[in-house]
Amino acid sequence: MKRDVFLPVAAQPSVQTLVEQAQRAERLGYDRAWLPETWGRDAVTVLTSIAHGTEEIGIGTSIMPIYSRSAALIGQTAATLQEVSGGRFRLGLGPSGPIVIENWHGEDFANPLRYTRETVDVAKQVLAGERVSYDGEYYDLDGFRLRCEPPEPTPAIDAAGMGPKAVELAGRFADGWHALMLTREGIRDRLADFDRGSEMGDRDRGSQEVTLSLTCCVDEDRERARRLVKQHICFYVGGMGTFYRDALARQGYEELAHEIHDNWNDGDRDRLVAEFPEDLLDELAVAGTPEECRDRIATFEAIDGLTVASVSFPRAAEPEDIDRTIEALAPE
Incomplete structure (x- = not known):
């Protein structure tokens, strides 16, 4: 079972603060630092800074909204982040929600399941270095391939999902699933959807990751x-x-x-x-308390089918709350 850190969704004092949080997680043995992208700092610039400021910890987007960039640009971005991180990048994608997509990006939040699938399909072609040829409902592409060498290794692509069909889609077409806002019983229900999708897509379920983002706060x-x-x-x-x-x-x-x-x-x-x-x-x-939280996160990690617990933070947490929680819940 891996333990990751999900860097704060709320605004931090600076990009350097986020870099230092990732550096702290690296020192403490966390496997990966995920960064969300909402309406604050963009994930790509921050993750590039983190890649340059760390040596071993994996980095990833959780999530990069599929409506705010074209699918080909998402593929290009993943290839570049894989290069600058020396092969430590994992791409997490998802639709976000209509409030953000329509009110911030000004895009139509249309058919998120189909849009997610097409984005994953196109990004995989880009990352493979193939000539991208795609005839979909939202993307009709042909004639170009990635101008630079494709990344090695090819970054894995995860999909976020909350409902049964979205999770099934992640199992069928993606390399992993990002879960959040789920009870233990809710996780088990959605894991059944993911397993079904994996079987439908003839995927190697053992190679797919299931990452549960847990909101955590440690304080005496x-x-x-x-x-x-x-x-x-x-x-x-x-x-x-x-x-x-x-x-x-x-x-x-x-x-x-x-x-x-x-x-x-x-x-x-x-x-x-x-x-x-x-x-x-x-x-x-x-x-x-620290002892209580260490015991509680272990109960989530004991759920069969999960592969990663991602320590995330409440939106009103101060930097010292984040540092204290990262320290208290560090992998043993």
């Missing part, structure tokens, strides 16, 4: 750590469209999911956070 002030993670979950369920709400509802928490979603913008956010169920928090995340 147990209640503060848990409050930060509760606020993080409520923000995503309530403020980031329907995907997180639907994922929580799908796992047996429909009433709560709709309550959070409906009241986040109009209601008392502090009350929502204060009343968030303690047992559900422990089903979705890792929050509390």
Whole structure:
């Protein structure tokens, strides 16, 4: 079982701060540093800086939105990041959500399953150094191949997904799946979807990775750590469209999911956070004292079918919270 670090989605003081967080993770033995891309610093520039500032730790995008770059450019970017990192790059792709894609990028959030598949297909052709020839619903390409030598080794491509069909698609066409906002039982349900997709695609399931992103916060002030993670979950369920709400509802928490979603913008956010169920928090995340968190992350890592636990952080975490959590949950 590998343990990765998912660098903060929230704005950090500088690019150098993110580099230093990756360097800390490298010193402590984490396998890979993932970087999300939302509406802050772009992932490519930051990951290039991290590649130059580290020697051994893997790097990856989790996730690079498929609507904000063409599929061919995503392939070019993956090839370049593989070169500058000396073969340490892994490409994580996903649709993001309509709030970000339509309101920030100004693109139509259309048919994410098909768009994801076509992006993965085209990026694989680019990375293989083949002449890209593709006749799809969204991409009709022919005549060009990567101008430089294709990367060696070829970077693996993972897909993010929350719903059954999205996870099945990841198993069928990608080299791995990025999971988040799932209870232990929810993970098992989606793993069945991933396994089915892998079988449909005649993939070698043993070579595919399943990475679970866990929101983690370690603090001797147990209640503060848990409050930060509760606020993080409520923000995503309530403020980031329907995907997180639907994922929580799908796992047996429909009433709560709709309550959070409906009241986040109009209601008392502090009350929502204060009343968030303690047992559900422990089903979705890792929050509390150092000893408690080390025990809890081990229960997730014991789930059959997972290959990577990725330590991520609540959006309101301060840099010192991030450093403390990276230290406390370092691989043994």
